[in-house]
Amino acid sequence: MEVNKSEIESYFKEKNINRFFKALFPFDKEYNAAIANEVLRLCSLLSTQYIQHFKEEVLLTLEAKKNIIETPPESILVLEHITQKKQLGVHFIPAFICSTLLRTSYNKHKFDQYKALALLVITRLSYIGEHDAKIKSLCDEIRLFSLGKRETLAGFLPDIGRYNFSELVKLFNSLVDKSSPTSTIGPIRNQLEHYNRPLKASHDFSRGYHRYISTQRFRQAGSLTIKPKEVLNDEGDQAIEISQLHFGPKHSESWQNEDSADNDSRSINIVTSTNNTSKSEALAAIQARTIFAQIKKKAMHLPCDIYATTELELTTLLEACVNNIIINQETDISKLLLLMLLTGSNDDQVKRFKPYRNDRKHIIGILRKHTLPSHSIRDELKCLTQPVENSICLPLPNTISSGLSSFKFKNIDKTSLKNFLQAINNSKGTHLTLTKISGYLHYHFSQLQIDPVITHIISGTDIKVLPALYYTQLPLSTLLNHYQQYLEHLALLINTELLSINPTDKEYLIGTTLHFDDKKLTLLFRALKKQIQKYQEKTAKQFSEQAHNDITVITQLVLMLATGYRPVSGWFGKRVDFHLPTKSYWIADKASSIGDNSRCIILPSIAINYLQDYIDYLRQAIIYHENQSPEIYDRYNDCLNNQAHFFFFRQENKILEVLPSNYTHIIDSTFPMQPNWARHHIRSLLFKHNIAPELISAWIGHQDMAKPAFNAFSQLSRKQLQQISEIINQHLIEIGLGD
Incomplete structure (x- = not known):
């Protein structure tokens, strides 16, 4: 028209x-x-x-x-x-x-x-x-x-x-x-x-509007990270931790927030307590610090924790709940308490569970959503990644799921649950509490050194609490096997089969999409090495911008896989940070944190070889560029003399520092993944090899028990780090970097 x-x-x-x-x-x-x-x-x-x-x-x-x-x-x-x-x-x-x-x-x-x-x-x-x-x-x-x-x-x-x-x-x-x-x-x-x-x-065709704002309004940009509420006991002592107030530019990409849960020790802790009767602010502050310290200690799940659930208390609870279900007495309360015990969740969290139903609309399990930022990968890149699912069904024993229409339990409140437990405590001489019941799954898995990723997925914890959740890929069967073993452990205490679940034949991957198949990485490094070999034909090509960038990229990729170094300004540090004879590499990739959060790892032998090749290239480039380009000559010199960062890119006769944004631009045509993809890949690899979670945390720089892995009381040994180095070295060989 x-x-x-x-x-x-x-x-x-x-x-x-x-x-x-x-x-x-x-x-x-x-x-x-x-x-x-x-x-x-x-x-x-x-x-x-x-x-x-x-x-x-x-x-x-x-x-x-x-x-x-x-x-x-x-x-x-x-x-x-x-x-x-x-x-x-x-x-x-x-x-x-x-x-x-x-x-x-x-x-x-x-x-x-x-x-x-x-x-x-x-x-x-x-x-x-x-x-x-x-x-x-x-x-x-x-x-x-x-x-x-x-x-x-x-x-x-x-x-x-x-x-x-x-x-x-x-x-x-x-x-x-x-x-x-x-x-x-x-x-x-x-x-x-x-x-x-x-x-x-x-x-x-909406009409627009104009809003007038007073100049006194606070406009400074910032972000606020609030962790979920942590409860100390049933008496109402609890805390909310605001991990950091960032007054500056917000991160534009989600990968930049993946370490935010433990990236900074600066925090504001809001503690509430029903027992606070003191009118003195000083005494209230002391009490608040004590409560928060106890919550942190409880989160460590120490074997000596006198407030942990005992075997007698656990057996007493299981017998009472199962017997009530059998005789159809106080069934809903018993099922709610068992759900808390099975999933490591409190009663409020259980009431928000989403049911998983069969074809007849009967509840047969709990539907968990494990959605991560890495799932939002572009369509054109999905051919490079392994498909993962974000839906997980935790099957429930028929004893619990039978007769349930939902998980809302509208007629049951905390008072009803506490009265039920109080009756057991009075008759059996126990000291059962709601927090003991909801915390037992975490305590039990911690004692068995099961990766906390498993625990947190089962309990449905917010991913902000544990950075490892962002980085780990695992088969569904691994998760369900641990869950089933936990149910068998509970059933063994009272010698019953009423807590058994039906095995599932479903098998798929959950977690991050950025743990890559070995074949894809082999093709990547084969193409890079083939391209670099072409530069050897002529000296001018060997020291061209493209040759320099390709050699820098392949060395960086090897170090990314070998170390799990966070993408930061001055990525991979300076020449002085690594010592080739002892294979030691000092990493400080948490510059915004308070105190010393650095770590020292042992480089795999393959990584040492690539570092040595890069150093040799720098020395040859110094000779070539001495009379060609003074600026580039000086930059090569500064790399080896610790006057500048060890890596840099070149573009149109200009120096580009190794920032995550520059790296992304340079590698876009080769492997256009988010800059921290190797941290995802390595953590998933070490998880697959059953490495202890505290060792994985030490290697990639996550906190363990609320402390950096290399704190003053660390008991990590060089032998333990050598074990991880050997696993990664073998992996580098398998993806074609050994020749």
Whole structure:
């Protein structure tokens, strides 16, 4: 249907249209021509099912054609001009229009479709007026995506070609709706909102609004990490730990938050106690510190813990609950207590369980969702990873599941449970409490040195509590085997078969997607080594930028797998940090933490070989570049003399320091995974080899028992570290790095 200019202008205020075109074409005729050229290209790309929703496209193309010249400059030059002038906050619409996808591994067609749709959405909202915040947020999101700063978000963006405009708006609305099954994690939900709000507003022709904010309002950016509530006892002593207040730029990628649970010892602890009757603030502070220290001690699950559940108490509880179920007396209370015991959850958590039902709608288990940020990998990268599931069914004994319609237990409160336990305590001389019951699973698994990842998945703990949850991939059978052995342990105490479960024939992987198949890594390193061998043919090629970057990348990849080094500024440290004769490597990748959180590991022999090759290359490069490029010559010298970080990249005769962002840019065409993928891979590898969890924590720098592994009271030995080094060395050989 043909629409003329006057008909479109009748819909919208002329001043908004003029204001928009001034914002769209604010430069001289050359730069405006580059913008106009890109506008026309985008309008020609969008499918008709979207174009038909936007009458504004006609007026937009007419205005763009007025700015066309014969040989316009490239649009990327406009973006560079805006960036150099530090005007991204002013000219955000031209910056968005001229953004170019930098990573070759991204789906360019999908990006262009989103960019074209965003252009028309922004045009409509500008015509309507008072939508400046939505317009700027959408422009910034598209531009940041083009720079590769929305890696995690990329996996959640729907394919535009599969939906019409109305369907796409509904889909985005479900992605940001917390109650929807398709909803995602908080940070990604916030980024999706930057798409959802402008899309919905343009679809509904919503009127804009302007909000006035007082200058006294606190505006400083920051983030707050709050851990789940920890309970000391049934008397109401509990604590909430706010791990850190970050007043600075928030992390743009989810992988940067994966170590946040134990990355900093700075915290604010809010302690509540019903026993606090003192009016003295000093005494209350002492009591609060005591309670928090006791909670931390309890979390260690020490064998000497006098408050741990005894075998007599456990047997007494099991007998009472099972007998009540058999005689159909106080059944719901007994089942709720058994569910707490089986899953390591408190009564409030049990009441929030999601049931897993069979075809007859009968409850047969507990449905757990183990969703991680690494699950949101882009479609074009899924061929590199192993498929994982995020749904887990914990089967329940028929004794418990039979007759249950849900886990809500509406008629049972804490008082009922405490009265039930009090009756047992009075008659049997025990001291059973709700916290003892919910804590027994954690205590038992800790004594058996079972990886805490297993415990936390069974109990459904928030992933922020344990960083290892982000990094570990495991088969479902491993989880269920430990769970079944725990049930057998409980059943053996009272010599019953009523706690047995039916074995499952399902088998799939759960956890991180970033533990790679050996064949994929073998192909990666084979391709890199083949490329590096080609550089040996000519001296000029051997010391070219590409050769330097490839040699740097393969050495870094080996060290990533060998050490689990966190991606930080100055990644892998300086030459002085490792000692080749003793294979020792000193790692300090927690620069933001208080105190010394460094660690020392033993490098595998293969890693030593690659480090030595890299050092030899640096020495040869010094000789070659002495008369070729003084700046590059100095940088090579500084690497070996500990005056600069040991690794760096080169691009267009410039030095690029080894920042995670630069690494991601350099390796994008080779292996476009998030920079800390090797930490996922190595932790999963060591888990598979049944390495003790405290040793794994020591190797990759996680805290154990609320302390860094190499604290003043550490009992780790060099022999134990050598064991891990040998396992990793064998793995490096298996993926083709041994020759």
